[in-house]
Amino acid sequence: MCGIAGWIDWQEDLSQQQSILKDMTDSIVHRGPDADGFWFSERAAFGHRRLIVIDPEGGKQPMLYQDGNYTVALTYNGELYNYLELRDELETLGHSFKTSSDTEVLLHSYLEWGEDCIRRFNGIFAFGIWDERRSRLMLGRDHLGVKPLFFTKRDNGIIFGSELKVLLSHPKVDAKIDRKGLAEVFALGPMRTPGVGVFKDIEEVRAGHYMIITEEKTETKQYWQLESQEHRDDVDTTVSKIRSILEDTVKRQLLSDMPLVSMLSGGLDSSGLTAIAGKEYKENGKTLETYSIDFVNSEEDFEQDFLRRDLDEPWVRKVSEHVGTKHHSVVFGADKLVENLLVPMRARDLPGVGEIETSLYLLFKEMKKEATVALSGESADEVFSGYPWFHQKEFLDADVYPWLVNLGFISNLLSEDLKAKIRPEEYRKERFQEAVAEVPFLEGEDELQAKQRQMSYMFITRFLPFMLDRKDRSSMMTGFEVRVPFCDYRLVEYLWNIPFEMKSIDNIEKGILRRAFEGYLPDDVRNRRKSAYPSTKDAAYLEGVSKWMLRVLDNPDSPILPLLDVEKVRKIAEGKVERITGGQARGLFDYLLQINGWLEEYEIEIEL
Known part of the structure; x- marks a missing residue:
């Protein structure tokens, strides 16, 4: 994992712009505390901050391919989980490799297949490739948008980077926000519209998209999208396929040259992944280490509510003992949470959700002391339709995002002048209707099934990006990589067409996932009802x-x-x-x- 920065200009000579590029790259030193790298040419300037995970010696960036009088340069953030297979295929096609890194595989994939290379990747990634042969830039982002990538066009060029602060560090980019940006902040909160960078004239590459930019034109292409079709597998086959994909995904995502641990909340998602990973570790004679978060006086302060039915820690201990992990419980008090409230905002360069984001950052900060990589159960609720909203008519029939139905009171706290200018209620509905227009409905589904498919689309394409932003910025702020197996696009594609009644089989949320984890987890853990991310009650x-x-x-x-x-x-x-x-x-x-x-x-x- 790393941080990337780049600047292309078809008129200005960039070969001597070391100072500006260093400022851009230094702004994300937290994403890559282990090393930096720079490359300059007349038209392009690339910077890189490296967090070493695979091939410490060979994965240095920006990485170059040079042939005669031209260069192809790559700056890349992420992991390709299928890079070993791609490397074997490229070697049969005549490519030779100098390193053991996935970075070099990505670069040679582009050399072999051009822009279509992105369709072959399984991983989490954001990259920029400057191709001197064609005088063009390619920007690409992974299927679900796990890794961030922002850009802005200025004069005769384009500036891009892993975080907004990269762009804001450039002298041509001012920190401005207009009515649309304020509407994003006050009407949608941290769940911003995909592709919108909030700051004026700043955008992001959308998940599942890539861009080809030349002096003459900019093309944005969608290489991956959800496709609706009838689900024909019976329950047993469906369970078997889910289990198989997850086992393969976890095995791939355990690959690391640096210490790897697992997050463990005691809930279904992280417990199941921990069990799969723990089994792999045990078979290789190793012990998996796990981490959870708790708060001072959590037992005394606990209050059961709709979101949190019971305490996590007893379940955490049970799963850890069952799997055989070495567990660490990290405990924080209210003073620490208040003290660090603005840190996630600085990580995002945008306002965030507050305490539950702050505690996540503090957890990663502790985990970083012993490890560099972690597995997380993030996104299972979104892709398995695990929220109660999927069967509640009030939310299925709403004309705004379900997570905003009860948040309208914030609009009442705005000044009358601001409300008149940004029209928060109208803005919410407009963005919702845009999302509805994208949904690939399936002919023949009844009204309820269509509403549930629509709800699923909202969570995968609108809510999940917020969760992934939260995870990426909170972890990378501490120079720590978090992998999200439930975001493997093969799993998301398969789950998309499973009817909600099958996903919630056995009359429980994510029932199909609970069946897939049979044998990996004790039955009482598998059947524990959903409990939200913990929050201090102090x-x-x-x-x-x-x-x-x-x-x-x-x-x-x-x-x-x-x-x-x-x-x-x-x-x-x-x-x-x-x-x-x-x-x-x-x-x-x-x-x-x-x-x-x-x-x-x-x-x-x-x-x-």
Whole structure:
């Protein structure tokens, strides 16, 4: 895993632009703390920050292929899980390799198959390839968008990088936000629209897409998409195929030259992956190490609710003992969470979700002390349709994203001027309708099945990107790589067409996955009901963010003030609005504090 930066210009000579490119690359040193690399030509400048995972000596970047008077240069972030098969195929076609890295395989894949190479990759990746023969740039991103890639066009060229801060480090790029960007921030929250970079004139390469850019034109092509067809496999065959794909995926994703561990929450998803990985480790005479997160006084403070039915830690211990892992439980208090609230915002370059993101960052920071790579159960709920919303009519019939149905109260806290200019309710509905228009409905499905397919599409293409952003930025901020086996595109393709009633077989969410993990996990673990990502219940956290919010409201220089109905927010911070629960207030303050910090630290110019 790494961080990439690049600048192409068809008019300006870039061969002497070392200072600018170094600033761009240095901005993401956290993504690659082990090494840096640079390459310059008249038309192109590439930078790279490296986190060593595979082939410490041979995977240095930018990587070049030179033949006579031309060069093909690659800067790449990610892992190709099928690179050994691709390497064997390329060798039969006459290619020779100097390293053992997947980077060189990606480069030679491009040399052999051109832009179609991306259709052969199984992995998580974002890359830029400059081809001097054609004077063109190729930007590519993995199927589900696990790895980020942003770009902006300026004058006669294009600037790209792993994170927004790469672009903002360039002197031609100013931190500006217009009405559309503010609508993203206040109407959609951190679940931004795919392809939108929020900052003015900044975009991202969408998941499953690549771009070909020349001086004359820019082409964006979708190389992967969900395709609807009738699911013909019976239950037993479906379970067997899911199990087979997961076993193959986990085995591939255990490949690392650096220490690898597994995240373990005690829930179905991470427990199942841990069991598969633990078996592989045991067969090779090794012990898998696992990590979980907990909070100070969690037992005393725990309150059962719709999202969290019981404590994770007893289940974590049970799975660890069953699989035979060496387990580490990392415990945090409210003070640590408040202290680090703005770190995820700095990692994203955008406001995030607050405490549950902060705790994830702190967990990765601890894991980094002993390892470089981890497996995560992220995305199982999205691809297996595991949320309750899939069978609740209120959400199936809604004309906005289901996760926004109950979040409209934030709009009521905006200033009247801002509401009039960004029209948050209309913006939500417009973005939702755009997503609906993309859904590949299947002829012959009844109304309920079509609604459930639509819901599945929303979660895979709109909600999952937020979860993957959260995981990538929180982990890479600490120079730590997290792999997500449930995002293997082969699994996602297969699951897409499994009817919801089969996915939820045995009258339980993700019932089909529970059957696939039979034999790997004890029955009570397999049948444990879903429990959301843990969150501190310590009253000191709400007290801390409430006081912080009041300080922001009392400071006339706080940049967020013109955007808010200050008195409404003040009443909530003072605890004078009974209909707002403590949990809602925490989430609200987490987000508003990050917005204020973002506007302030990034010195953002607002254009209304």
